[in-house]
Amino acid sequence: MEVAEIKVSYSTNQVDKVKLTDCTRVFKFILSKWDLDIIEFQEECKIILVNRANFVLGIYDLSKGGITGTVVDVRVILSVALKCNASGIILVHNHPSGNLKPSEADRKITRKLKESCNLLEISLIDHLIITRHSFFSFAQDGLM
Template structure:
């Protein structure tokens, strides 16, 4: 009996590799990859995968939810990161309300993801909450 394998891939044939070096640049990069027509309507979560030098390997669209939440499955995040041979990840999700304050659920999932990443030597670099015009960085705020 043959067992199917789920394939996650990224292309390394980019001419210009993108290096993320600070929160402002990372926010601008994230925003450039977001559908701005629904950023204020529907919550989404994406994972940015980077190598040891913080060059972007790719972006994984993790989930789309409703107005006030979306699913963040740590096992899926880590399986994608391992499959892509990522050294670090940046989690990003939007708050359609525009309120950049992290919820208790945001704090819990960040803590759970960080602890899980530490077990397999992948760095959780940051967790961003974004809107069209603003962002909150767990790392910048000293929570991570």
């Protein structure tokens, strides 16, 4: 009987290290990495992975959805965080409508991810909802 081999890898060729110190800096950083041609058309979710000093290890494109939603799988997020030995994560997704108010689904996934991160001693630093021009921070609004 053959069993599938599992490979786990993470590599970096990053020369310039980016340190994320507040939600405004996170917004400016992630916006520079977002495809602005579809930010108002299609909902996407990304995770920013950081080390203990909040230096960016990388960005993972978690999912692309439709106009009103996308899939956020906590198990996938945590598996990526563990693979690259991240100490913290920042969840970011856009609202194509331009409305920055978090939905009940946004609030629920934030709570679920925070609880799951706590079990693995990974810090959920923030969850940002972004548009082309602005953002909403769960941490800044005391919803973490």
